Amino acid sequence: MQPLSSIRCQRTVIFVTAPIWRAIEMTIHSARHRRPFFCSTSPVRYGRISMLALALSGAVGMLATGTAAAQSTTAGIYGSAPASAGATVTAQSDNGFTRTAPVDASGRYAIGNLPVGTYTVTLQREGQAAETRKNIALRVGAGTDVSFGSSHASSGTATLGTITVTGNNISPVDVSATASRTVITAEQLQRLPLARSGEAIALLSPGAVQGSGYFGNAISFGGAGVTENAYYLNGYLSSNPLTNIGGVTLPYGAIDQQETYTGGYSARYGRSAGGVLSQVGKRGTNEWHFGGQMLWRPKSLSSDYKDVFYPDTPLPSSDYSYSKPKLPGTLYRSRKGDKAWNTVFSAYVGGPLIEDKLFVFLAAEQERKDGVSTASRGASVIGRDTYRVDKPKVYAKVDWNINDSNILEFTGVKNNDRESGAYSDFSYPGVIARSASGAFADTVKVDDRYYIGKYTSYITDALTFSATYGKSQQSDYRNNPSLAPYLYNANREDPAITGGGEIHNNQTSTQSRDGENRTHGLRLDLEYVLGSHTLASGVDNMYFNANNEGALTTGPGYTWSYDNLDPNVPISDTLGVGPAGGNGYYVYRGVFKTATSMSVRQKAYFLEDKWQINDRLLLILGVRNDKFTNFNDAGKVYVESGDQWAPRLGISWDAFGDSSLKVYGNVGRYYLALPNSVAIRGASPSTKTSEYFTYTGIDAQGNPTGLTPIPVDPSVGVSCSGNVVSSDRECGQQPDVASVAAHNLKSMYQDEFMVGFDKTLGSDWVTGAKFTYRNLGTTIDDVCDSDKMRTKLTAIGVDPSTVDVPGCVIFNPGETNSFSLANLDGSGRTALSMSSADWGFDKKAKRKYLALDLFLQHPFDGTWEGRIDYTVSRNFGNTEGQVKSDIGQADVSKTQDWDAAALMWYSGGYLANDRRHQIKLYGSYQIAPEWLIAGNIRVLSGTPKSCLGYVSINGISENSAAGDPVGYGSSYHTCNGQPSRPGDAGRLPWTKIVDLGLTYRPEFADKKLAFTLQGFNIFNERKPLQVDSIWEDNHYKLSNTYGMGVNFTQPRYTVLSVSYDY
Structure with a gap:
């Protein structure tokens, strides 16, 4: 779908009793798509034990740690101990929760699905404590190796009678994970x-x-x-x-x-x-803790942004001229003095309400951010915005250990965002000076609330059940108090009227909104250990409801957009808008209204088998079925996916049986649903219209006067009424929901293959490498070439004038899509099948990602930690995904890509998120008992540039109809008479960001008091992260902003903080 910014016309699953991999074999052949995303669970590392012992006696204990997953909130403990009759291992958390597991005949044990926290783990023989490991901090989604016996005691272990006390002993290589x-x-x-x-x-x-x-x-x-x-x-x-x-x-x-x-x-x-x-x-424990922190980011220790200038690029040929010949090399936006400063106050308290039973943790944070931002010379209001942002946040967690077999948890989160601002005067040379007094930035009020409950029941040592239910509410209000219309392109006002300057008003925003979103979801998990298999099944359902979401036009409900063109050239052949005549200056009134309601239902169930084949080899086999259903404002279904089967396979090989070398791999399919916003400007009513005029004057508010309508040929374009046209047939009518999307629409999915290894280097280091390959199988976008549908209707013997042909439809690019179109006489519907060739596309949707990741890590040992990662990658194709970064289009799955075949000519190249090289280094070092230094360094190669112009290849004149074949203006992958694939225009420069910190914890305060100094981007690298990719404003009129930076690295700033933790 053409972006608004283009202002020219342009049931519960019961656990199974057989290994689930057999079920996968039966269902995988019928797999269509899928979309899950998550992490593998964590089986455990074993010593060298026989397959028979594993299968018959050790499997229950060894496999019970299967908890690793991307949304997991639990962890596991496993290890070895001298085998003896009746030996057990007990894990007790710092809030008194206790679980016990037997040591099997092979000397192995495991305890899974433990709440994250710090544990004391004790080996017991004949009812007596033999050895104890204290302060075992579990990491979410992982298994921690806690082994007993003299062979595992470290040099720092202190023996007290028969009890051994040690610190955390986490293996640097987790052989129980494949994610x-x-x-x-x-x-x-x-x-x-x-x-x-x-x-x-x-x-x-x-x-x-x-x-x-x-x-x-x-x-x-x-x-x-x-x-x-x-x-x-x-x-x-x-x-x-x-x-x-x-x-x-x-x-x-x-x-x-x-x-x-x-x-x-x-x-x-x-x-x-x-x-x-x-x-x-965080959660409460058996000890009361409280603390607080104050952070201050002072204005005086923050650097300015660099000023932004119009590029001074030579014209490519005499055929071209700049839209504003005097602007190249001049100041576009003054950024000196543009700074931000803030303060953050936070506090927390947590502890037992009933020891060993009921716990609470409360945290609150208040951030206030102030700043100054100067508008560009092309903005509707030229001035300096002094703004304020307030972000209060509250978190509450309650844990109830009903007993050692049942746990109940409750979480509450409330985040608010309040923003406002006011403008003061600022002027640029050549721009008519006008007071910005009375102009305001948008008033923003955003509220997010989440309520989450979770129940976990350890029914037996082998069977665990959990249920998570949550709900949320989000409100989003944004509006500007000005009643004036927003002015696009004030720099293109007729200079004969303005005297060469620009006339602005106090409207700073184009859109307002007042929407609300609600979600609720239920997740049920059942896990059972059976021999060498840990079997899991579950339900994962989410529901999304949006009310009054979308946009309204600010001010009087419309905007004015100024432009100029050769007076004898039609403004838009596609829309049937004739030439402006006169001196070529014209204006159009735009109306944009999309506020509506909609909902999405996402249901899923999964089956998984974690199979410990032997003491070194682990397989994780699973399948997930996702069903996605999207509803419009009338509650009617416009997209329904049906069953989508997604197989997953993970493998981990403990090469030497001692967790010193892990070789692992993963292969799987991942499905993605369409979010609610897809119904906006698609399945629900929307208005996006334009009405073109010439004018003879401009009043003090920037409104054109002396308007004369420019004639429109209704037989050519899409006329809503009179001279009002719409490029996407968005005239406010209720769409025919049955024709919104293809009936055989497939959900977006991606296949992934990953293989790698992790290897210890001595006792303190770990290194590794990983290769990743990702391939986009299917994507969803919209296509807006109704003429091609009419052509196909004619080809199959149907008169297109008898059928309601939609302006845009949702489809799978590169696939054959089936549609059902309403007959205008009410006699029924007409079936229409559109292949990729019918649309004129010669390629399928493509996105590939290949990467090699290398790392070297030194885990924290009480003194220092460090990690360095290097990634070399390629991200290429003709489809970024659901959005379009090069023009900032956030119309999810409705970008201007695939709207028509011409827009995809020469579209294959390196994609917007492609960074060839990434180097990341972070760590900390305790340089003295009271002093710690830390750093975080990122060195990244630049992203590819794009150039989007009019069609000018093979001798085509931009002024001809072929120069803008679908009426989208400067949106084609051709520039200066040549194809311009993504990346052909070059790349942005490397960025090198260095952040450093220094912390002082005085001994006199028992190190509970801390003073911290942090410097971000200390070398003050201020480089563009993205540049304007629109080559032209009009036929042979180069955009003055092409190649100009639009997003930049944040300048250097400093944060001072003081905290106290008791």
């Missing part, structure tokens, strides 16, 4: 210099890169689009319920662990083809 993930703990968050966000934590992971600045802080994982990720809070989905861009995270001080998955998710989980950000919040 690719990074876990960052609360202790690391205290040490490392990171921006206070889940996204900043996720960027520590290999293959994770910052997405386009048009989409905020959204991240691309492994070449996927920014909408293809999943967010979780204590096991409940917290992704943006409308668009799936970003999600809600915990207050920073409430994060216990963040698990970031970059691939290899098991069949237990879905809703992602990119990555997963899963946060586990």
Whole structure:
């Protein structure tokens, strides 16, 4: 679908009693698509034991740790101990929860599905404690090796009678996992210099890169689009319920662990083809703890952004001229003085309400951010916005250990966002000076609330059941108080009227909204250990409801867009808009209204078998079935996926049987649903119209006066009424829901293959390598070439004038799609099959990602930690995903790509999130008992540039109808008479960001008091992260902003903080 910014016309599954892999064999042949996303569970590492012993006596204990998963909130403990009759191992958490497992005849034990926390693990013989390991900190989704016996005692172990006390003893290589993930703990968050966000934590992971600045802080994982990720809070989905861009995270001080998955998710989980950000919040223990922190980011220690200038690029030939010949090399936007400063106050308290039984943890955070931002000279209001943002957050967690077999948990999260601002005067040379007094930035009020309950029952040593239910509510209000219309392209106003300057008003925004989203979901998991198999089945259902979501036009309900063109050339052949005549200056009135309601139902169930084939080889075999159903504002279904089977296979080989070398692999299919926002401008009514005029004057508010309508030929374009036209037939009518999407529509899916190894180097280091291959199998977008449908109707003997042909339909690019179109006489419907060739496409949708990740790590040993990752990758094809970064189009699965064949000519190349090289280094070092230094370094190669112009290849004149064959203006992959594939225009420069921190914890305060100094981007590298890709404003009129930076690295800033933790 053409973006708005293009302003010219242009049931419960019962556990099975046979190994699930047999079921997979029976169902895999009928697999169609699928979409899960998650991580593999964690079987355990074993010593060299016989297959017979494993199958007959050791399987229950050894396999009970199967908990690793991208939304997991639990962990496991396993290990070895001297075998003796009646020997058991007991794990007791710091809140009194206790579980016991027997030591089998092979000397192995395992305890799974444990709440994350710190544990004391005790080996008991004949009812007496023989050895004890204290302070065992579990990592979410992983198994921790806690072994007993003299052979496992370290040199730092102290023996007290028959009891041995030691610290945490986590094997650096987890042979029980096959997924690719990074876990960052609360202790690391205290040490490392990171921006206070889940996204900043996720960027520590290999293959994770910052997405386009048009989409905020959204991240691309492994070449996927920014909408293809999943967010979780204590096991409940917290992704943006409308668009799936970003999600809600915990207050920073409430994060216990963040698990970031970059691939290899098991069949237990879905809703992602990119990555997963899963946060586990802190919980109360048997000791009361409290604390607080104050952070200050001073204005005086923050650097300015660089000024932005119009590019001064030579004209490619005499055929071209700049839209504004005097602008190249001049100031576009003054950024000196543009700074932000903030303060954050946070506090927490946690402890027992009833010792060993009932616990509470509460955390609150208040952030206030102030700043100054100067508008560009082309903005509707030219001034300096002094803004304020308030972000209060609250987190509450209650845990009830009903007994050692039953646990009940409750989580509550409330995040608010309040934004406002006011403009002061600022002027640019050559622009008519006008007071910005009375102009305001948008007022924003966003509220997010999450309520999550989880029940876990350890029915027997071999059978575990859990149920998670959650619900959320999000409200999003955005509006501008000005009643004036927004002015597009004030720099293209007729200079004969303005005197060469520009006339603006106090409207700073084009759209307002007042929407609400609600979600609720239920997840049921059942896990049973049977011999050498750990069998799992479950249900994973989510429901999304949106009310009044979409956009309205600010001010009087319309905008004005100024432009100029050769007075004898039609403004749009496609829409039938004639030439402007006169001196070529014209204006059009735009109306945009999309607010509507809609809902999505996502249901899934899965089957999984974790099969410990022998003491070294583990297989995780699973299958997931996802069903997605999308409803419009009238509650009618417009997309229904049916069964989508997604097989998953993970393998882990403990090569030497001692966890020193793990070779692992993963292969799987991952399906992705269409979010609610797809119904906007598709399955529900919407209005996007234009009405063209010439004018003789402009009043003080920028409104054109002396309007004369420019004639429109209704037989050529899509006329709503009179001279009102719509490029996508969006005239506010209720769409025919049965023709919105192809009846055989397939959900977007991606296949992934991953293989790698992890290897210990001595006792302190671990290294590894991983190869990843991802291939997009099917995608969903919209196509808006109704003429091609009419041509096909004619070819099959149907008069197109008797059929209601939609302007845009949702389809699978590159596939044969079947549609049902309503007959205009009410006699029924006409079936229409459209192949890729019928649309004029000569290629299928393509996106491939290949990457090699290398790492070297030194886990924290009480003194220092460090990790370095190097990733070399390629991300190429003709489809980025569900959004289009090069022009900032966030119309999920309705981008302008695939709208018509001409838009896809020469579209194959390197995609927007392609970074060839990534080097990431982070760590900390205790340089003295009271002093710690830390760093985080990212060195990244630049992303590819794009150039989008009019069609000018093979001697085609831009002024001809062939120069703009579908009326989208400067949107084709040709520039200066040559094809311009993504990346042909070059690449952006490398970025090198260095963040450092220094922490002082004085001995006199028992190290509970901390003073921290953190510097971000200390070398103040201020480079563009993205540039304008629109080559022309009109035929042979080069855009003055092409190649100009639109998103930049954040300048250097400093954060000072003081904290106290008791």
